[in-house]
Amino acid sequence: MTLTSPLSAGPEVLGLTFGAEAWTTDDGWLVRDLYAPPGLDGPPGVLQGGFATGLTIAAARAAERFGAPATGFHARLHAPTPLGRDLQVRARPAEATARHRIQTLDGDRLLVDAEVELAGHDLAPQVFDLLELADAPLPAPEPQDLLVTCWVCGDRPTHPAGQRMLPAWRSAETVICPWIADEELGDARGVVDPVVVSAMLACPTAWASFRHVEDRGDAVGLLAEYHLRFFRDAPVLDPLRVVARCDLAEGRRLQTRGALVDEDGIVYATTSALYISVPELPDA
Numbered sequence: 001m002t003l004t005s006p007l008s009a010g011p012e013v014l015g016l017t018f019g020a021e022a023w024t025t026d027d028g029w030l031v032r033d034l035y036a037p038p039g040l041d042g043p044p045g046v047l048q049g050g051f052a053t054g055l056t057i058a059a060a061r062a063a064e065r066f067g068a069p070a071t072g073f074h075a076r077l078h079a080p081t082p083l084g085r086d087l088q089v090r091a092r093p094a095e096a097t098a099r100h101r102i103q104t105l106d107g108d109r110l111l112v113d114a115e116v117e118l119a120g121h122d123l124a125p126q127v128f129d130l131l132e133l134a135d136a137p138l139p140a141p142e143p144q145d146l147l148v149t150c151w152v153c154g155d156r157p158t159h160p161a162g163q164r165m166l167p168a169w170r171s172a173e174t175v176i177c178p179w180i181a182d183e184e185l186g187d188a189r190g191v192v193d194p195v196v197v198s199a200m201l202a203c204p205t206a207w208a209s210f211r212h213v214e215d216r217g218d219a220v221g222l223l224a225e226y227h228l229r230f231f232r233d234a235p236v237l238d239p240l241r242v243v244a245r246c247d248l249a250e251g252r253r254l255q256t257r258g259a260l261v262d263e264d265g266i267v268y269a270t271t272s273a274l275y276i277s278v279p280e281l282p283d284a
Contacts, residue, residue, distance in 0.1 A: 006035070009058035010195035013161045013184045014040060016055060018062055018089060029090040030063050034104060038084045039159030041149045042203075042223075043281045047081035048151050049206075049223035052112055054198025055089070056102035060116040063091035063100060068118040070194045071098075072229035075114035077222075080282045082106060122229045125267045130259040133176050133243035141166035141177070146220060146281075153203040161185070165200065165242070167207035173246040175204040178239065186236035197269050198228055201258045204244035205273045209254035212246065213277045221254050221275030222282060234260055234268040252277045 006017035019033030034055075042048035053075035061067070081087070081104060088105045098119040104111040143155040143166055151162045161184060165177050179200060181192045206221050213221050234240065244258035254275040260268040 007032075007058075007062055009034070009055045010051075011185050011193050014051075014159075014195075016040065016051065016195070018059065022062075025090075029092050031088055031090040032059070032062065034087040034089040036081060036083050036085075036087070039157065039162070040083060040151050041147075041154070041158070042151075043080070043147060043220070044149055045083055046282055047083055048199055048202065049077065049226065050152070050199030050202030051195065052077065052081040052104070053114060053202075053223075053226045053228070054195040055104070056112065056114040056116050057118075057194050057198070059089045059091050059102045060100040060118055064118065066118070068098065069120050069233070070230050071117040071119045071122055072227070073114050073116040074225070074227045075112055076225050077112055078110045079106070081111045087111070121231050123231075125229070125231055125259070125270050127257070127259050127267060127270055130243050130245060130257065130270070131261060131265050131267065133170065133174065134241060134261045134263055134265050136170055136176055138178055139168040139170045139176060141168045150203065152199055153207070163200070165203070167204065167210075169207070172211040173208055175208045175242075175244045177204050177242045179242055180239055181234065181236045183236050189233070190236050191233040192236055194230060197230070197234060197260060198226075200242055201228065201244075201260060201269065201271045202226065202273065204242045205256040205258040205271060206275060208244040208256050208258070209246040209249065209275055212249040212254055216252070216277050217279075218277045219280050221277050223273060224276045225274040226271065227273070228269060228271045230269045232266065232268045239263060240268070
């Protein structure tokens, strides 16, 4: 797909773009083209869940252009977001101040529905159990055969900027992953793009619940809801940790939490996520 002067939905190295031209529908949605290139996989051929939800921040910014830092978002995933296809993203103001309703679509099919808040960073988080993991010994990373091309956690990603942040279990329900963001994933201030933060927090929360997926004899947990809050700008080139814990498993429903922290206990972002255990990988 060729776009005229596309807008980057995150760092340019990702290749995740919006169309430069926008149009307004009769019912008030501001619509742009959306393109997610091959290589940004979660499951093969499907946009990684943290990217699929995190790009809603970039869509909200493209709609308002005030430049306020992202406070957070809450997103529901209705269908997998396919890679290498012509998609659409649409935005409209939500009822509350500085909030935006964002949806991504594949034709008439709703993919993601989110409410994004752009009102500056949130207040200090209350995640003491996750902060304990900032000082815990780092467990050994374990390559997995399931999602080998995942941009975040696969050991054989096809995208040149793939992170290879392999899952590392401290316990069956706790994951600790070291991470240093390259400069190409940040902006001129040396701050990691929030779309990337969203992606990096998604995979560890999935792996924290994977024992329950295996116990059911299923293949994977699919991201169904994702809630992300930002507290500070995360710096590039600094040693960070992505930590996650599974809080609840009820049948197919798996509830997890995660945080991006450093070794001094500074919290940059937190997430809570709902996964649904399914017997096979999704087909884009």
